[in-house]
Amino acid sequence: MYPPLEGGEKALKRVLIVGLWRRPTRASDVRWTTLVKVLQQLSHPVEVVAPVYGLDPGDLPDSEAEAGVVSFLHTDMDRLLTALEEARLVVLTGDLLDVGTSGLETLLTPRHAGLVYAAGVPWLAAQLGIPVMLYAVGVDPGIGDTGRLLLRDVCEAARRITARDAVSRQILIDLGGPPERVEVAADLERSAAGALELLGQGPDPWPTGARRRVLEAVRHRARGESITPGSVGWAEGEAARTSIRMAASARRVPSLVRVIAPQFFDPSGQRVIFGGAERYLIELAGVLRDLGADVEVVQMATGGGWERSAFGLRVVGIPAANFFEIEPTLYRAGALRPALTIHLAFWTAGHATLPPSIGISHGVFWDQAYYQRPEHAQFHRARILEAIEALDVLVSVDANTVNWLRTVSVRLTEKCVRIPNFVDLRRYFPGEREDDGRVVVLYPRRLVADRGFWFMAEVIPDLVRDHPHLVVELVGDHAGEAERQAAERLMAEFPGRVRWRTVPFDEMPDVYRAADIVVLPTVYAEGTSLACLEAMACGKAVVATRVGGLPELVIDGYNGLLIEPTAAAVRGALERLIGDPALRTRLGLQAVETVRAFDIVDWRVRWRDVLRTFWVPAESKG
Known part of the structure; x- marks a missing residue:
């Protein structure tokens, strides 16, 4: 990628120049030599890169550096797109005499004349937030409709525009160039000096790697044997996405x-x-x-x-x-x-x-x-x-x-x-539970497959039949009709011993404290579960599966039971805890000690530290 400006005077600035139909170092082209001369007067090192039209493959070495200019054939798509990715500035120059003959249809094909001769490269550069300059451009009045559309977009996005002559200036204005910013390049050196200001601005900020992803996708399509006009639709879609960033920036x-x-x-x-x-x-x-x-x-x-x-x-x-x-x-x-x-x-x-x-x-x-x-x-x-x-x-x-x-x-x-999940230790803490001879198993999750509801639906009937003092609480919303019907069948079959309800969030501490065992039979898609931390903070014996972030909270046999995500393992762990009150007590005490490391106060501090790296907040309230 292009080096940042803050790299100092040694930071290399790359300029991609497109639109010339000859070897770019040819001294007879006064516009070209003036532009290169101005760029090379910078105290910063500048590398000028230019694809070349009008030459046969044998006329140009594979790699050439001449008077500070790197040249390659226009048919070398990989080098062209690499140059675009690394550019701090893209300059369109030359005489666009028949820009309409190679328009959008060739933009993404191996025959990519449209990427250079029809202003395709600066068009794509503008969508990617790279500064674009039109320098002493000549435009033929007879350009076709496709060429006008493409050049119109470039004119609207260009940050500086100079025209070769008055006729070209008027065409560029008609195509969307702001009249006050489109000048005739009467003084080539002064016109070329506009590139220095744009180099100082640099490209718009993008997330790391975002430009590369777009350009890699262009490469992929360009290498295809046959690219349909649908590819143009894809490119325009990408342009629409990237223009969102440009529109929002101000x-x-x-x-x-x-x-x-x-x-x-x-x-x-x-x-x-x-x-x-x-x-x-x-x-x-x-x-x-x-x-x-x-x-x-x-x-x-x-x-x-x-x-x-x-x-x-x-x-x-x-x-x-x-x-x-x-x-x-x-x-x-x-x-x-x-x-x-x-x-x-x-x-x-x-x-x-x-x-x-x-x-x-x-x-x-x-x-x-x-x-x-x-x-x-x-x-x-x-x-x-x-x-x-x-x-x-x-x-x-x-x-x-x-x-x-x-x-x-x-x-x-x-x-x-x-930043692991949290528990509010001022709300979730152990409490006395009246010994009424019952053992209460709590499932405090949504009734959904990924949270292991169907394991519970499978094991509850046998557990309730085998343990007359057992009560199972299902506390959570249902995901669909099948889950609702399954829960209602269990309640109907075991009235008073299988309960299903939803409760307000503020009442959940009391729900945990009224239980003896909390089961979290997650199948997939789990982090450092809030429900697990809350149950542990209330001193409950927890049964959790070895899924996602749960093993970062539960140490098997120390502060809970950690099991495989199967119905058989869920039933086995519950049978063990139902029959061993001393084990339940020991696991619950160790769980309370464990969750001290997950206090919400510490979680808030960690988040504040992350947030303050991005923006300067107002005076903190505490």
Whole structure:
């Protein structure tokens, strides 16, 4: 990538010049030699790179450096795109006499005249946020419609424009160049000096690797044997995504922190979805507000969109096609740019994510058979890595996510910060439970497959029959009709001994304290579970599966029982604890000691440290 300006006078600046139809060092081209001369007067070292038209392959060495100019044949797509990726400035010059003869249809093909001769390279550069300058450009009045469309986009994006003559100037103005900024290059040296100012500006900030991803995709399509005009649609789609970043860059609100959430309400905006991630968001919003932030939550919505308020949060529903289109849809609608974007689920980040940005991993969710099928594995792996690449920081609630990432990309682990989940020890603490002869097993999760509900549905009947003093509490919302019917069948078969209810979040400490055993039979997609930490803080004997971040909380036989995610293992662990009150007591005491390391006070401090690296908050409230 191009070196940053703060690298000092030794920092190399690369300039890509396109539009010349001959060996670029040819002294007879006064415009060319003047531009190169001005660039080389900089105190910084400058490398000028130029693809060459009008030569046969044998006329130019594979690599050539001549008077500070690096030349290569225009048919060398790899070198052209590499030069574009590394450029601090792209200059379009020359005489665009028949720009319309090689338009968008050739933009992404091996016959890529459109990438140079028809202004394709500066077009793509502008979409990528790289400064573009039109220098002493000559335009023929007879250019075709395709050429006009392409050149119009370049004129609208160019930061400086000079024309070869008055006729070319008028054409450039007609194509969208602001009249006050389009000049005739009467003084070539003065016109060329505009490049120095643009070099000082440099490209717009993008997340690490984002430009490379776009250009790699262009390379991939350019190497194809046959590229259909559909590729042009793809390129325009990429341009639309990148132009979102450009459009938002001038409308930043210093106090606004935008949280992109997969859900907080259901898509219709009628019902709050209250799970672990949503509770996490409520606590994080409190930290942000203490730092002076105005917090806005944005999620996908059906219909025409909506706005709601819950738990002191403003929630905006955006009518996006899917989770990944929330940000593009938002910015196309003219949304203000926040000081910071936080992706509550990191995987919703992508090309349209504006820096600075933080994503949160609540645990590995791809430890499920679906994501390992051949037809899905490669796509989802690439999507996960693309999301992390687009972020500035990935906050992970467990080491499991970071360890997986290290096996795939050591470089990306440098973005990771581990902040385990939390428990409020002022609300969750042991309490006296009346000895009524019963043993209460609590399942404090949503009734859903990934949380092991179907294991519970399988083992409950035999456990209840075998242990007349056993009561099973299911506390959580249901995921679907099948789960609802299963829970109702259990209650009907064992009235008073199998209970199912939902309770307000504030009542959960008492729910834990009324139990003897808490079972967390997670099958997949688990982090450092809030429910596990809360149960341990209340001094309960915990049964947890060896999944996700749970082994970072539960040490088998010390502060809980850690088992394999099978129905047989769940039943075996529960049988053991039902019959051994002393073991339950010992595990509960050790659990209380363990969770002191997960106090919410420490969690808030760690998050404040991360947040303060991105923006200067208002005076902290505490």
